Amino acid sequence: MIHGQTGGLKSSQIKALERLYQRRCSPQQLLSSDLAHSLCGLSRELNRQLGLIIDRGGAVRHVIVGDDRQILIPDLSGFATGRSGLRGLRCIHTHLRDEPLSDDDLTDLALLRLDLMVAIGVAADGAPAGCHYAHLLPPNPQGRQVEQQQVRHFFQLQLDLRAFLQALEDELERTLQQSIDLSDPRERAILLSVGKGSLKALEDSLSELRELARSADVLVLDQVIQRPQRLNPRFLMGEGKLKEVVIRALQQRATLLIFDQDLSPNQVRSITALTDLKVLDRSQLILDIFARRAHTLDGKVQVELAQLKYILPRLTGKGTAFSRLMGGIGGRGPGETKLEIDRRRIRERIARLEQRLQQLARQRLQRRQKRQRADLPIVSIVGYTNAGKSTLLNALTRSAVRAEDLLFATLDTATRRLRFPSERELIVTDTVGFIRQLPEGLMGAFRATLEEMEDADLLLHVVDLANPCFEEQILAVEQILAELDLARIPRLLVFNKIDLVAPVEVAACCRRYGAVPVSACEPDSFAPLLQQLQQRFWPTAAS
Numbered sequence: 001m002i003h004g005q006t007g008g009l010k011s012s013q014i015k016a017l018e019r020l021y022q023r024r025c026s027p028q029q030l031l032s033s034d035l036a037h038s039l040c041g042l043s044r045e046l047n048r049q050l051g052l053i054i055d056r057g058g059a060v061r062h063v064i065v066g067d068d069r070q071i072l073i074p075d076l077s078g079f080a081t082g083r084s085g086l087r088g089l090r091c092i093h094t095h096l097r098d099e100p101l102s103d104d105d106l107t108d109l110a111l112l113r114l115d116l117m118v119a120i121g122v123a124a125d126g127a128p129a130g131c132h133y134a135h136l137l138p139p140n141p142q143g144r145q146v147e148q149q150q151v152r153h154f155f156q157l158q159l160d161l162r163a164f165l166q167a168l169e170d171e172l173e174r175t176l177q178q179s180i181d182l183s184d185p186r187e188r189a190i191l192l193s194v195g196k197g198s199l200k201a202l203e204d205s206l207s208e209l210r211e212l213a214r215s216a217d218v219l220v221l222d223q224v225i226q227r228p229q230r231l232n233p234r235f236l237m238g239e240g241k242l243k244e245v246v247i248r249a250l251q252q253r254a255t256l257l258i259f260d261q262d263l264s265p266n267q268v269r270s271i272t273a274l275t276d277l278k279v280l281d282r283s284q285l286i287l288d289i290f291a292r293r294a295h296t297l298d299g300k301v302q303v304e305l306a307q308l309k310y311i312l313p314r315l316t317g318k319g320t321a322f323s324r325l326m327g328g329i330g331g332r333g334p335g336e337t338k339l340e341i342d343r344r345r346i347r348e349r350i351a352r353l354e355q356r357l358q359q360l361a362r363q364r365l366q367r368r369q370k371r372q373r374a375d376l377p378i379v380s381i382v383g384y385t386n387a388g389k390s391t392l393l394n395a396l397t398r399s400a401v402r403a404e405d406l407l408f409a410t411l412d413t414a415t416r417r418l419r420f421p422s423e424r425e426l427i428v429t430d431t432v433g434f435i436r437q438l439p440e441g442l443m444g445a446f447r448a449t450l451e452e453m454e455d456a457d458l459l460l461h462v463v464d465l466a467n468p469c470f471e472e473q474i475l476a477v478e479q480i481l482a483e484l485d486l487a488r489i490p491r492l493l494v495f496n497k498i499d500l501v502a503p504v505e506v507a508a509c510c511r512r513y514g515a516v517p518v519s520a521c522e523p524d525s526f527a528p529l530l531q532q533l534q535q536r537f538w539p540t541a542a543s
């Protein structure tokens with residue numbers, strides 16, 4: 001098959017182009033002189049650029065017809081990149097005016113990780129003229145991506161291609177090993193934030209994204225912030241800037257781009273059309289973490305449901321963006337019919353999961369009714385993720401709920417009893433943490449957690465006072481509580497991690513917010529909190 005604009009060509013010309021597929025070069029040769037002659041002759045005859053994609057064995061894999069200024073290289077994602085990051089394919093094309101490589105040529109070289117990008121000039125009589133070629137460079141302090149060479153005449157070119165590529169690959173691998181450990185199985189990500197907010201707001205949100213990435217076991221290589229005048233609806237950021245980022249990401253051997261902003265289905269499509277890198281947005285990253293952490297059946301069903309609902313409108317023919325989250329679903333490159341089947345399968349699965357959830361909800365209701373009959377006051381610990389909720393629950397009730405320096409360490413609710421003197425008891429529940437820009441539908445998906453909160457007589461809103469953004473976090477939690485219609489439940493603000501904050505500051509903050517200070521790591525600090533709880537639930541009893 002000939003790629004590109006074959007309209008207007010005679011069938012004899014198409015046949016001549018098709019015959020190019022049968023030509024071979026030796027692995028040492030950039031291009032045999034025979035083939036160079038045929039290619040340039042045909043190009044002059046058609047007055048169009050012609051291109052060949054040739055593999056390391058010297059076989060022609062694609063023949064491309066362009067116009068008089070450019071060719072469009074077809075999708076090469078079927079050819080995997082090797083250890084060095086090169087694709088094992090070179091692009092050789094004609095330039096009718098013997099012009100040097102264009103910016104687009106160099107961008108294609110880098111975006112597609114080609115072995116070489118070569119332009120052969122075509123003389124007026126159709127003979128090969130000059131030759132320009134470029135190859136990629138390993139990461140370097142100057143930030144240069146490519147190296148260009150030229151010879152006055154194609155036939156002067158003396159290049160042992162096999163030795164040249166071997167040396168290039170060795171060099172790429174060697175420099176790479178100095179900066180990253182290729183045996184590390186973790187995904188390597190570049191974080192991107194594109195927005196019109198203040199730089200500080202973008203940076204704060206991005207550092208949270210970094211924590212989210214760490215919690216998802218992703219290695220972060222680099223981050224990019226862009227504050228454009230106008231947001232590009234197609235790529236979110238400018239197309240040129242995005243290409244630049246992708247090229248740098250490929251040079252650093254990233255496997256993943258993570259956007260701090262949520263991408264529309266169309267944006268996911270355009271961005272994944274530009275690169276084979278996996279593309280995730282903030283919501284997907286959070287969903288991914290949730291998927292790793294859900295342990296109970298309830299949690300698993302709810303996360304899968306939220307994931308499928310997020311993915312359904314975003315499925316593209318290419319599917320690469322979702323392979324990480326969805327495993328088999330939406331695999332690479334299905335045709336339109338396959339895609340329809342996948343969509344139908346997903347819809348069916350969503351229906352089945354929703355039924356399952358209803359069953360689970362009934363079972364939960366029975367459990368809750370049993371507990372309510374015990375008639376003990378219920379206190380729910382809520383708060384921003386990583387605030388120390390689980391640590392506090394553990395310390396208060398001397399239990400062992402998983403607490404970790406990870407975002408969303410807790411997904412499943414845990415319920416414990418807290419005993420006070422004179423046989424008084426409270427039920428304390430730990431809940432999933434909140435976060436800014438919570439993915440749409442995800443909170444709703446955590447109905448189990450929500451129901452626990454609805455039953456609560458008191459919400460302990462735990463705040464990480466040591467976090468520089470604690471005030472924004474308080475606001476975010478309050479906003480989510482209001483959205484969930486939980487603002488009606490009495491709340492007690494608890495400022496945690498005071499061991500990390502200067503005492504005068506703690507005192508001032510507690511006064512300003514009417515909060516109770518604790519350090520979940522130091523049970524000695526619990527007296528004021530316990531006293532408040534006692535007063536609230538058993539006001540008449542002496543403490």
Ligand SMILES: Nc1nc2c(ncn2[C@@H]2O[C@H](COP(=O)(O)OP(=O)(O)OP(=O)(O)O)[C@@H](O)[C@H]2O)c(=O)[nH]1
Nearest residue numbers: 385386387388389390391404408409410433497520
């Ligand atoms: N220094 C200090 N660290 C604390 C304190 N409380 C909790 N931490 C640490 O903060 C991190 C998060 O604690 P968790 O209890 O897992 O927080 P969480 O609110 O349950 O977090 P998620 O379940 O992920 O939403 C852990 O590394 C704790 O050891 C504290 O009072 N002081």
Ligand SMILES: [Mg+2]
Nearest residue numbers: 389390409410
């Ligand atoms: Mg927790």
